[in-house]
Amino acid sequence: MDMYSGHINRLIEELAALPGVGAKSAQRMAFHIINMPQQRVERLTDAITSAKANVRYCKECYTLTDEEICPVCASVKRDHRTIMVVENVRDLAAYEKTGKYEGVYHVLHGAISPMLGIGPNDIKLKELIARLEGDVGEVIIATNSSLEGETTAMYIRKLIKPAGIRVTRIASGVPVGGDLEYIDEVTLLRALEGRTEL
Amino acid sequence: MDMYSGHINRLIEELAALPGVGAKSAQRMAFHIINMPQQRVERLTDAITSAKANVRYCKECYTLTDEEICPVCASVKRDHRTIMVVENVRDLAAYEKTGKYEGVYHVLHGAISPMLGIGPNDIKLKELIARLEGDVGEVIIATNSSLEGETTAMYIRKLIKPAGIRVTRIASGVPVGGDLEYIDEVTLLRALEGRTEL
Numbered sequence: 001m002d003m004y005s006g007h008i009n010r011l012i013e014e015l016a017a018l019p020g021v022g023a024k025s026a027q028r029m030a031f032h033i034i035n036m037p038q039q040r041v042e043r044l045t046d047a048i049t050s051a052k053a054n055v056r057y058c059k060e061c062y063t064l065t066d067e068e069i070c071p072v073c074a075s076v077k078r079d080h081r082t083i084m085v086v087e088n089v090r091d092l093a094a095y096e097k098t099g100k101y102e103g104v105y106h107v108l109h110g111a112i113s114p115m116l117g118i119g120p121n122d123i124k125l126k127e128l129i130a131r132l133e134g135d136v137g138e139v140i141i142a143t144n145s146s147l148e149g150e151t152t153a154m155y156i157r158k159l160i161k162p163a164g165i166r167v168t169r170i171a172s173g174v175p176v177g178g179d180l181e182y183i184d185e186v187t188l189l190r191a192l193e194g195r196t197e198l
Numbered sequence: 199m200d201m202y203s204g205h206i207n208r209l210i211e212e213l214a215a216l217p218g219v220g221a222k223s224a225q226r227m228a229f230h231i232i233n234m235p236q237q238r239v240e241r242l243t244d245a246i247t248s249a250k251a252n253v254r255y256c257k258e259c260y261t262l263t264d265e266e267i268c269p270v271c272a273s274v275k276r277d278h279r280t281i282m283v284v285e286n287v288r289d290l291a292a293y294e295k296t297g298k299y300e301g302v303y304h305v306l307h308g309a310i311s312p313m314l315g316i317g318p319n320d321i322k323l324k325e326l327i328a329r330l331e332g333d334v335g336e337v338i339i340a341t342n343s344s345l346e347g348e349t350t351a352m353y354i355r356k357l358i359k360p361a362g363i364r365v366t367r368i369a370s371g372v373p374v375g376g377d378l379e380y381i382d383e384v385t386l387l388r389a390l391e392g393r394t395e396l
Contacts, residue, residue, distance in 0.1 A: 005264035066203035
């Protein structure tokens with residue numbers, strides 16, 4: 001006999017398909033949602049629908065934003081000649097939270113991984129190359145210090161070094177194997193200061 | 199400067215309000231949702247809306263179900279004279295998964311907790327008492343072996359023992375396969391007290 005009703009099972013399945021949500025947490029979340037006031041349920045579904053409908057890639061740096069151009073790229077206070085390349089929006093957010101980085105970003109939305117069959121064309125690399133035709137003084141590669149992150153860093157260096165643009169890599173004050181988004185701000189800043197020529 | 203757009207922030211906030219979802223996982227889930235195909239986003243919001251609209255309490259045992267009466271309460275194969283009292287639907291599911299319990303359930307939707315200000319009237323206790331006016335042979339109290347669970351068990355026992363109904367409590371002790379050295383002292387003592395003849 002099925003323990004839950006069809007509607008509950010369907011909700012649990014959909015929730016369990018989200019990243020980092022196991023079967024037990026999906027169950028817990030589902031029961032919580034069912035017990036929420038109708039108004040809160042509507043706020044949740046509306047937040048999902050609106051985000052999906054209104055959020056798009058920034059035309060400059062490919063972060064997620066409500067506008068054509070994200071606030072960082074649109075700001076005249078930022079140094080548009082310095083581009084920090086990150087794997088994803090969470091990594092951008094981590095550096096932005098330090099409040100000390102004054103350049104702009106480029107979000108790759110992934111990293112090269114031969115193991116997972118993710119090649120240079122599967123991430124926003126062509127888009128980075130296209131940006132370098134403008135006035136760019138330095139590209140700071142801030143991919144994770146994982147195998148994929150390092151592979152991606154090396155690939156980008158080989159690709160753009162010949163163009164005569166300064167290419168740097170954030171220092172590995174970041175623990176090896178660590179995900180940028182989980183690292184404290186001090187370490188992130190130290191890694192930025194200690195960046196070296198590639 | 200705000201790192202994310204308003205729509206993303208709103209989605210992150212709504213997700214972070216769910217139980218067991220921290221700020222980081224909410225971020226991760228939000229970006230995942232925004233990157234999902236439109237069709238999958240609709241399946242998710244529809245699952246939420248349908249579950250909320252169609253799931254209700256079983257009129258007998260107060261578990262969550264699509265019907266007036268849940269499959270367990272509706273089954274003629276179950277022993278309706280034996281009622282197992284559990285704190286929540288997940289606990290019911292845990293016992294149901296054993297496939298060996300043949301009675302029915304009563305879901306309290308909580309436990310008495312003076313600390314949290316949850317009294318007997320805040321859980322489905324009146325509803326349990328009402329059921330005992332029918333033909334009931336045994337009430338098995340399967341609340342958690344936490345302070346709240348034990349308090350609730352004692353309260354129920356006092357309430358219904360005078361009615362002459364058999365009231366039992368599931369055993370607490372060392373979990374099967376559990377290593378003694380990793381088990382807390384209270385559990386070890388309870389296992390000792392509850393020892394049975396071999």
